[in-house]
Amino acid sequence: MRFAARHYTWINPIVIVVAIAIAYADDLHGPFIFDDGRNIVESPNIRLVWPLTDSMSAMPNSELVGRPLVCLSLAINFYFGGLDPLGYHLVNIASHVACALLLYGVVRRTLLMPMWEGRWTSESAAWFAGSAALLWAAHPLLTDAVSYVTQRTETFMSMFLLLMLYSLTRTGWWWRLIAVIACAMGMACKENMVVAPLLAMLYGWMFLPRRSAPGIWLYGALLATALIIPLELQGANLESKSGYGLKYVWWFDYLKTQAGVIVHYLHLAFVPRGLVIDYFGWPIVHDLSLAVAPGLFILALLALTVAACVRRWWPGFLGAWFFLILAPTSSVLPNFTEIAAERRMYLPLAAVVVLMLAMLWQFVPRAAVRAAVVLVLIVTLTGLTIVRNWTYRSDIAIWTDAAEKRPENAHAHYFLARAYFEAGQWQQALGEDDESLRLAPRLVAPADLRPLILEHLDHPPR
Secondary structure, three states, X not given: OHHHHHHHHHHHHHHHHHHHHHHOOHHHHOOOOOOHHHHHHOOOXXXXXXXXXXXXXXXXXXXXXXXXXHHHHHHHHHHHHOOOHHHHHHHHHHHHHHXXXXXXXXXXXXXXXXXXXXOOOHHHXXXXXXXXXXXXXXXXXXXXXXXXXXXXXXXXXXXXXXXXXXXXXXXXXXXXXXXXXXXXXXXXXXXXXXXXXXXXXXXXXXHOOOOOOOOHHHHHHHHHHHHHHHHHXXXXXXXXXXXXXXXXXXXXXXXXXXXXXXXXXXXXXXXXXXXXXXXXXXXXXXXXXXXXXXXXXXXXXXXXXXXXXXXXXOHHXXXXXXHHHHOOOOOOOOEOOOOOOHHHHOOHHHHHHHHXXXXXXXXXXXXXXXXHHXXXXXXXXXXXXXXXXXXXXXXXXXXXXXXXXXXXXXXXXXXXXXXXXXXXXXXXXXHHHHHHHHHOOOOHHHHHHHHHHXXXXXXXXX
């Protein structure tokens, strides 16, 4: 039995790495897309690693303003590989691998806590944790965060959040120090990390034995790392950086809208069909009656989460994990340029996967049947991820996919027009540009492309 436990403990990480390599192999050949042009191809800041004041900063109005570690990672990529997308994709995939391995470690060590009173052996905990990490890592809903280079903000932040939690499962002052450092580094990757200290406190309260629980000094240090965010965002124009602000969307309208968005995210978690890179044009909900059904559903989930947390019942932590990580982008702080984005489900999806897997373990007692179900799901999700990554093979492919799935998305038609234009297919570019202007005549960017298309149609280059 001891040999079997050791076997499971070490074989699972190898399987996780191999599975991710298979799922994202085609992604290595993908080009830069969407905001990669502004944040990588056209950015002067990534041209030099030194001085750090330049390489850890971003151009004004960039999404990467206030995210210095991500900026530095892009500069290091450029130093070793220039503008070859291969190295950038390798780093994104490597960060995804790190997240999956850390999730495996967090789940496995949590199941071996004294609170479970010996219900989990080393072997069964490794088997459950490995299944959870594999199902999560192979899910196609995560491709937006992994395959789209600029969105390594999401994978980097998640990596440090998971490292922080993993450090809490270990003992020793050095692990407490690693937790604080990881939390600080996550704050330097994406603003959503601000909820990490709250998750750490909740995790300690619900799972850690009191004799080994972190002291108040550790939680204070974790909270103090949140000061990194306002310091990095000093002078930043949040409205142009990420679309935050109340100028265009009332906070209550945004909240009502997000109820439907979160339901959509949950639908994609169970039925990952219709994945798209951009949700421009998602309708803002002004009529309260349209938000009643999804709103009541979300409120019910929130109520169950609070009740479970108060009673220290483990599903409460999963609910808190889901809602807290989504809270900065999917509650009351309007992001009018991106009402919805699939990458926001990168880490919240882990809570859904673990909860569903726990239900499988609860209601299917036979280990062979559970193994068969998990295997079928992993193979299916990996296949869907491979298919989804195929759409990232070119600008034309990814924007054709978006325009077909969301034909009312003016952004999709405009960027498809740009992709056709850069490929020298000017007639197709003109048609897509016409469609983008029809859908959003006040959109400034498409108007700038039209004269160039017409010029090439009238005087094609030799």
